[in-house]
Structures are given as C-alpha cells and as structure tokens.
Amino acid sequence: MLAWAIPTYTPAYPGYGASPALMLNVSVYVMLFMAILSLIRISVAVYTNRPVCSEEREFPEDLEGDDGFTQVGRMNLLHLARVMIPCVLLVVAIEYIGYALASFAFLMILQYLIGSRKWLQSTILSSVLVAVLYIVMRYGFGVPVPGPQVF
Amino acid sequence: MEMIFAGLLDSISPASLMFLLVGVAVGVLIGAIPGINGPMAIALFIPITYYMTPLTAIGFLVGLNKGAFFGGAVSAVLLRTPGTPEAAATSWDGYPLTQQGKGEKALRMALYSSVAGDIISTFVLILIAAPLAAVALFMGPSEIFALISLALTVIAGIGTTSICRGLIAAGFGIAAGLIGTEPVTALPRMTFDVYQLGSGLSLIPVAIGLLAFSEILLQLERFTVKGDSEHSANVFSSKLEDRLVSFKEFFSKLKTLLRGSLIGIGVGAMPGLGAPVASFMSYDQAMKRSKNKNEFGKGSLEGIAASESANSSVVASSLIPLFVLGIPGNLAAAMLMGAFMIHGMQPGPLLFKENAQLMYGIYGSLVLASLFLLLIGRFGLRLFCKAVDIPAMVLYPIVIFTCIMGAYLGKSSMFDVGVMLTFGFIGYFMRKFDYSYVAFLIGFILAPEWERALQQVVIISENNTFMFFQRPVAMVLMAVTFFVIGRTFWVSINDSRRKKAEQAMSAEQAKNG
Numbered sequence: 001m002l003a004w005a006i007p008t009y010t011p012a013y014p015g016y017g018a019s020p021a022l023m024l025n026v027s028v029y030v031m032l033f034m035a036i037l038s039l040i041r042i043s044v045a046v047y048t049n050r051p052v053c054s055e056e057r058e059f060p061e062d063l064e065g066d067d068g069f070t071q072v073g074r075m076n077l078l079h080l081a082r083v084m085i086p087c088v089l090l091v092v093a094i095e096y097i098g099y100a101l102a103s104f105a106f107l108m109i110l111q112y113l114i115g116s117r118k119w120l121q122s123t124i125l126s127s128v129l130v131a132v133l134y135i136v137m138r139y140g141f142g143v144p145v146p147g148p149q150v151f
Numbered sequence: 152m153e154m155i156f157a158g159l160l161d162s163i164s165p166a167s168l169m170f171l172l173v174g175v176a177v178g179v180l181i182g183a184i185p186g187i188n189g190p191m192a193i194a195l196f197i198p199i200t201y202y203m204t205p206l207t208a209i210g211f212l213v214g215l216n217k218g219a220f221f222g223g224a225v226s227a228v229l230l231r232t233p234g235t236p237e238a239a240a241t242s243w244d245g246y247p248l249t250q251q252g253k254g255e256k257a258l259r260m261a262l263y264s265s266v267a268g269d270i271i272s273t274f275v276l277i278l279i280a281a282p283l284a285a286v287a288l289f290m291g292p293s294e295i296f297a298l299i300s301l302a303l304t305v306i307a308g309i310g311t312t313s314i315c316r317g318l319i320a321a322g323f324g325i326a327a328g329l330i331g332t333e334p335v336t337a338l339p340r341m342t343f344d345v346y347q348l349g350s351g352l353s354l355i356p357v358a359i360g361l362l363a364f365s366e367i368l369l370q371l372e373r374f375t376v377k378g379d380s381e382h383s384a385n386v387f388s389s390k391l392e393d394r395l396v397s398f399k400e401f402f403s404k405l406k407t408l409l410r411g412s413l414i415g416i417g418v419g420a421m422p423g424l425g426a427p428v429a430s431f432m433s434y435d436q437a438m439k440r441s442k443n444k445n446e447f448g449k450g451s452l453e454g455i456a457a458s459e460s461a462n463s464s465v466v467a468s469s470l471i472p473l474f475v476l477g478i479p480g481n482l483a484a485a486m487l488m489g490a491f492m493i494h495g496m497q498p499g500p501l502l503f504k505e506n507a508q509l510m511y512g513i514y515g516s517l518v519l520a521s522l523f524l525l526l527i528g529r530f531g532l533r534l535f536c537k538a539v540d541i542p543a544m545v546l547y548p549i550v551i552f553t554c555i556m557g558a559y560l561g562k563s564s565m566f567d568v569g570v571m572l573t574f575g576f577i578g579y580f581m582r583k584f585d586y587s588y589v590a591f592l593i594g595f596i597l598a599p600e601w602e603r604a605l606q607q608v609v610i611i612s613e614n615n616t617f618m619f620f621q622r623p624v625a626m627v628l629m630a631v632t633f634f635v636i637g638r639t640f641w642v643s644i645n646d647s648r649r650k651k652a653e654q655a656m657s658a659e660q661a662k663n664g
Contacts, residue, residue: 001326011338018609020333020340023602024326027594031322034315079372084576087555091568107548114375116544129549133556141202143563 001028082113099145103130158511161206162519170207171516174214175523176531181215182222183538184546189219191366193486194358195553197493198560205494206509210516212490213466216483217269217520220426220463221528224261224455226539229254237426237462240434244447244454251450255394255532260452261459262528263401264408268460269521271412272419272467276474277514280503283475287500292607293619295477297628299601302478304635307590314639320586324594325601327352334599335606347566354489356558356571357595361588362482364554364571365578367547374543396452404456407437411457415464420472425481426465433461467517473498474510477600485593497600 006028010021090106107126116122137143161167181192192215200208223238228245241261248257290298303325307317326341331351333340342348411433418429437457438447447454469480470487477499479485491498496506503510528535558571581588612618619625 005341005343009339009341009343011333011336011340014336016610016614017335017606018602020336020338023598023605024329024341027322027325027329027598031319031326034319034322038313038315076372076376079376080368080576080579082375083368083371083551084572087551087572090555091565091572095565103552107552110548110551111544114371114544114547118544121544125545125548129552133552137556137560141199141560143560146559146563146565146568 002032083110086110086113094147096147098147099134100130102147103133154507155511158508158513159515161508161512162210162515166204167207167210167512167516168519170203170211171214171520172523172527174211175218175520176527178215178218178220179222179225179524179527179531179535180218180538182219183225183535184222184541187219187363187366187550188223189216190482190486191362192216192219193483193490194355194362195550195557197355197358197486197490198557200490201493201561205491205496205506206512206516208490208494209487209509209513210520212487213513213517214520214523216487217463217466217524218527220269220466221262221265221459221524222535222538224265224459225258225535228257228261228455229536229539237430237465238458239427240430240458241455241462243434244449244451244458247448247450248452248455251393252390253393253450254536256396257450257452257455258532258536259394259396259529260401260404260455262525262532263396264404264411264456264459265463266521266525266528267408268412268415268462268464269466269524270518271409272416272464273514273517273521275416276467276470276517280471280474281510283471284500284503287475288504290476290500290624291622292604292611293622293625294628296601296604296608297619297625297632298476298478299597299604301628301632301635303590303594303597303601304632304639306593307587313585314636314643316585317587317590320581320588321590321594323586324591325598327357327591328595328598329602334603347564351599352570352595353561353567354493354596355561356567357574358486358489358592359554359558360571360574360576361578361581361592362486363550364575365582365588367550367554368575368579369582371543371547374547400452404453407441407453407456408460410436410440411460412464415461416468418461419465419468419480421480425469426462429465430458430462433457474502475500479593479596482589482592485589485596488596492596 002025006021006024010024013019013021086106086109090102093102093105096102104126107129108122111122111125134145137145177196178189178192181187182189193212196212196215200211203211220237224241224245227238227242228249231242231246245254245257245261248254303321304318307314307321328351330341330348332338332349339349411429414433414436415426415429418432419426434447434454434457437453438444441447441451441453443451443453465481466483469484472478472480473484473488477488477497479488488498491502496502496509554571554575555568558568559565561567578588580586581591608618619629
C-alpha cells in the first residue's frame with residue numbers, strides 16, 4: 001500500500017488543504033505499527049517459550065498446535081469453497097444465461113453442496129424463491145433483474 | 152410547535168404505519184432465528200428502503216431493529232441459543248422456565264420488559280436529544296475531527312479481545328472508506344482504474360457482506376462441517392398461570408424494570424459499549440439487590456425483566472450520540488446512519504435544524520414501534536416461536552440468495568454483488584482471526600466525514616499545525632483519545648500478566664496434587 005498503491009492511485013497535492021494521501025497514509029501506518037507491535041509480542045512469547053494468547057476464542061474448534069492461534073482447517077476451507085465458488089459462478093453466469101436459469105441452477109447446486117438430498121423440496125424452494133424475488137424486484141421496485149431481459 | 156405536529160402527523164400516515172408494522176413483525180421473526188440479529192437484518196433490508204420516503208425508510212428500519220431485539224429473546228428462551236448476543240442473559244432464566252413448561256410466560260415477561268424499557272428510553276431520547284444537539288451546533292471542524300478520532304479509538308475495542316487487532320480493523324475500514332473521489336481535488340483516489348469505484352464502495356454491499364454473508368458462511372460451516380443443529384424445546388403448558396404474566400407479577404418487578412432501563416439508557420448513550428454490556432450489568436445488579444437471589448439462573452422472572460428492559464432500552468438511547476453528534480454508538484446505529492446518508496441526510500446536530508419535521512416524525516415512529524411490538528408480540532407469540540424451527544437446509548439458501556439480490560438491488564449492478572462477495576470473504580477471515588468487523592464498518596462509515604473535517608481545519612487555518620491548540624474542546628478531546636489508547640494498552644498488558652500468573656499458579660497447584 002505505502003510503496004505502490006497509495007503513491008500510484010492518489011492524486012497529487014493540489015497546493016492547499018491536506019494531502020489526498022494523508023489519511024490513507026495515517027490509516028496504513030496505524031495498521032503497520034499495530035501489526036509490528038503484535039509481531040514483536042509473538043516473537044518475545046515464542047522466544048521465552050510462553051503461550052502467545054490465552055483469551056477465550058469464538059472458534060475454539062479451529063485451534064491447531066500449541067500456540068493458541070486460530071488456524072482455519074482444511075475442512076473449513078473446503079466448506080468456504082463450496083459456498084463461494086457457486087456464488088462467483090452465479091455472478092458470471094447470470095450475465096449470459098439470465099436471472100431465472102442461473103439463479104435456479106445456483107440454488108439447486110448450493111442446496112446439494114450443503115447436504116440437501118430432498119430433490120422435490122430443493123426444486124420447490126428454488127423455483128419459489130426465484131419467482132418471488134423476480135416479482136418483488138420487477139413489479140415491487142421496478143428494478144430490472146440482472147442479466148438478459150426475457151420479459 | 153407546527154413542526155412537531157406536522158412530523159407526528161407524517162408518522163401516522165398509512166404508508167408509515169404499514170411499513171412500521173411490517174418492520175416490527177419482520178424484525179421479531181428474524182431476531183427469533185438463531186444467528187440473525189438486528190444490524191444484520193438492517194443490512195439486508197436497507198436496499199428495499201431506497202424506494203421509500205426517508206421517514207418510512209427510517210421508521211421501517213427502526214421497527215426492524217426493535218423487533219429483532221425482542222426476537223432474540225425467543226430463541227434464547229426456547230433453545231438457550233440467544234438469537235442476538237444481548238439476549239444471552241435472558242436465556243439464563245428463560246430456558247429453565249421453558250423446561251418447567253413456562254416458556255410462554257417467560258416470553259411474555261420478556262415482551263413486557265422489552266416494551267417498558269424501550270418506551271422509557273424513547274422518551275429520554277425525545278427529551279434530551281434536541282437540547283444536546285443545540286449545544287453540539289457550536290462545534291467546529293476541529294472538534295468534529297477530534298470527536299471522530301475519539302469515537303474510532305473507543306470503538307476499536309469492540310468485538311475483539313485485542314486493541315491491536317481492533318485498530319488494524321478500524322484502519323482497514325478507514326482506508327476502504329476513502330476509496331473514491333477525493334473531496335478537494337475531485338479526482339479519483341485508490342480506484343485502481345476501475346470506473347465503478349469512482350463513487351467509492353457502497354455501504355450496502357460492504358455491510359451485507361461483512362454482517363450477513365460472512366455470518367451465514369460461519370453458521371453454515373458449523374452446520375455442515377461440525378453437524379451442529381438445534382431443536383426447540385417448545386414446551387408450552389396448558390395451565391393459565393404458567394402461560395400468562397399477572398399484573399401483580401409484572402408490577403412486583405417494576406423496580407428492576409426501571410433500574411434496567413436506566414442502565415440501558417446510560418450504556419446506550421455511550422459509544423462503544425452496546426446492548427450485551429447493558430443486559431449483563433442490569434442482570435448483575437438485579438441479582439445483587441434481589442430478595443430472591445437463589446432463584447436467579449433457575450427461572451426467575453426478575454432476571455428476565457432485568458436483562459430485557461436493559462437491552463431494549465439501548466435501541467433508542469444509542470440514537471442519542473447519532474442524533475446529537477453524528478457518531479454511531481453501536482453497529483445498529485451505524486447501519487441507521489448509513490440509511491440516513493442513503494436518503495441524502497447527514498446525521499448530527501444539523502439534522503434538527505434542517506429536517507426538524509422528519510426528526511419529529513421519527514420520534515413518532517419510535518413510540519409507535521414500541522406499541523406495535525407490544526401488539527405483535529402479544530398476539531403473534533406462538534407464531535414467532537415457530538421461526539426457531541426453520542430447517543437450516545431451507546434457511547441458509549434463502550439468506551444467501553437474499554444477500555446476493557440485496558447487494559444487486561442498491562444500484563442494479565452486478566459489480567456490487569462482487570463487492571458483497573469480496574467483503575463476505577474478508578469478513579469470514581476477520582471473524583475467524585478475531586478482527587473486529589464492527590470497528591471496520593464504523594471506520595468505513597466515518598472515514599469520509601473525518602477527512603472532510605480535517606480538510607476544513609487545514610484550509611480554514613491556512614495550514615497552521617497548531618490550530619488544535621487554539622480550540623480547547625478539540626484539545627481536550629484529543630487528549631482523551633490518547634488517554635483511551637494508553638489506558639487500553641495498559642489494561643490489556645495487566646490482564647495478560649494476570650492471566651499468565653493464574654495459569655502458572657494453577658499449573659503449580661496441579662503439580663502439587
């Protein structure tokens with residue numbers, strides 16, 4: 001950020017007021033300072049063979065190793081991919097095959113991936129949800145649904 | 152006086168009433184679902200309010216938030232799984248009552264306590280916000296800059312166990328909030344040549360991603376990877392005395408209700424503390440002062456009254472710093488601030504001067520929302536109890552798809568959906584690694600105002616670095632900011648030492664047998 005993004009993508013100082021980069025630099029320096037401070041604390045703890053953190057954590061099930069730090073397990077990353085990949089595919093597909101088809105396929109795939117094997121329930125839920133949101137957006141708010149317009 | 156009547160009349164227009172009613176009902180329903188809370192509901196529903204008038208929109212969102220606060224008690228009482236964090240103390244006495252077949256009685260007590268706390272707090276807001284705002288009007292850009300600095304420092308400690316991680320999150324939020332057109336040069340800043348970023352990152356996709364989408368990712372993870380699922384006890388007795396709260400029972404808890412409401416008002420008015428602190432403080436005080444201390448934790452109506460009156464009174468009182476200073480005291484207030492900005496208004500003392508009629512309309516909506524909550528809760532209680540049993544397989548796809556379409560709805564842009572997914576992804580890791588998404592969001596919302604105040608200070612003072620020393624209030628506020636940072640680090644170091652000493656002592660005790 002400090003070496004490339006801020007100097008490249010911030011306008012030059014116009015000669016009055018504060019520099020456009022000032023607040024960005026301050027926020028990034030705060031982040032950097034806090035990160036270095038935490039790193040020193042961890043290094044000292046590791047060097048003196050003490051536990052790094054003893055706070056109660058929200059996700060104790062993710063703990064791996066003795067250092068007390070949260071580590072996202074392989075299963076969790078797989079789960080993340082299971083939800084994120086269909087979402088990203090929906091964003092791409094909706095532009096090509098339209099709202100109805102893409103959304104229906106997305107919902108069916110998502111339900112399958114999270115473990116639903118009740119095909120009838122999945123089909124009904126997907127159809128109803130796609131239809132309800134279409135009606136709400138098209139007729140309730142007058143907003144065109146994303147992708148090519150069929151109706 | 153004319154303004155007051157006009158505003159109150161606006162609040163009882165059919166459209167305002169209808170959306171307020173819908174807001175409260177949807178809020179209770181959403182709050183009852185474990186894991187979905189008020190701010191998350193506001194983030195999901197803000198896109199809809201684009202198509203409403205400002206009063207209807209704010210009324211709808213306030214109703215949603217009030218409803219969600221009570222809704223959180225439903226799953227807390229029936230499942231011992233608080234729908235919202237502030238309902239945790241309610242579950243301590245609510246769930247034992249459910250096990251005794253008195254779940255309905257516990258919920259009714261929670262409802263009446265919520266409404267009582269809410270009404271008291273709303274009247275306090277009405278009485279003190281406008282006079283305080285008149286005083287706040289004397290604040291210049293130096294004071295505003297110093298005040299936002301203080302608010303960001305206080306808020307950095309929320310939602311994380313480490314002030315370092317809180318400040319990193321706040322810094323990240325500020326950096327994200329500064330993306331877009333720079334106010335002095337009117338040139339794009341940090342847009343990476345992506346033209347959609349020219350007007351900055353929209354609050355709606357960022358809030359939906361951080362609050363709703365990342366939360367659903369985590370809940371889904373618990374459900375699919377760890378196989379967690381809850382089932383409602385839903386034990387309802389048919390005996391009338393086990394279902395209803397008598398006048399005698401209610402009025403015997405009046406002192407607790409008043410104390411809880413006052414604690415909630417005090418805590419809510421201070422930025423950064425939030426409803427969970429209020430409900431735990433109130434519960435603790437009620438237990439210490441009660442004649443029946445032994446009943447606490449085993450199904451005491453007094454415990455429910457203490458917790459619910461305190462957490463519900465935070466809803467209105469957290470609007471005091473927002474209306475008076477333009478600083479959101481908690482996440483729900485931050486989301487409401489975003490809604491004000493979307494409708495072209497800047498929350499703060501000028502709101503009372505420039506939009507007086509709207510402000511009185513909002514006051515009217517706040518009072519009506521409390522009454523609607525009482526009505527909806529009174530007659531729809533059993534229906535809302537069904538919400539806790541919605542199967543995860545049905546709920547999660549609905550919420551994920553609503554997140555995606557909600558992000559799209561704001562600007563009818565798929566780019567915003569991409570932003571929402573990106574911040575959902577970032578939010579997932581922020582939560583996992585204990586970085587405060589609350590500090591991020593508040594930093595993101597306040598960053599443009601913070602920079603504007605700094606630019607004004609620098610331009611007015613003609614680059615005089617010592618401008619702050621000429622403004623005593625600003626100087627005091629900056630001094631308090633540095634004191635808060637220093638004190639937080641000091642407390643954190645002391646806590647860490649104490650914990651280490653305790654751990655060493657317990658290890659030694661274990662060694663000695």
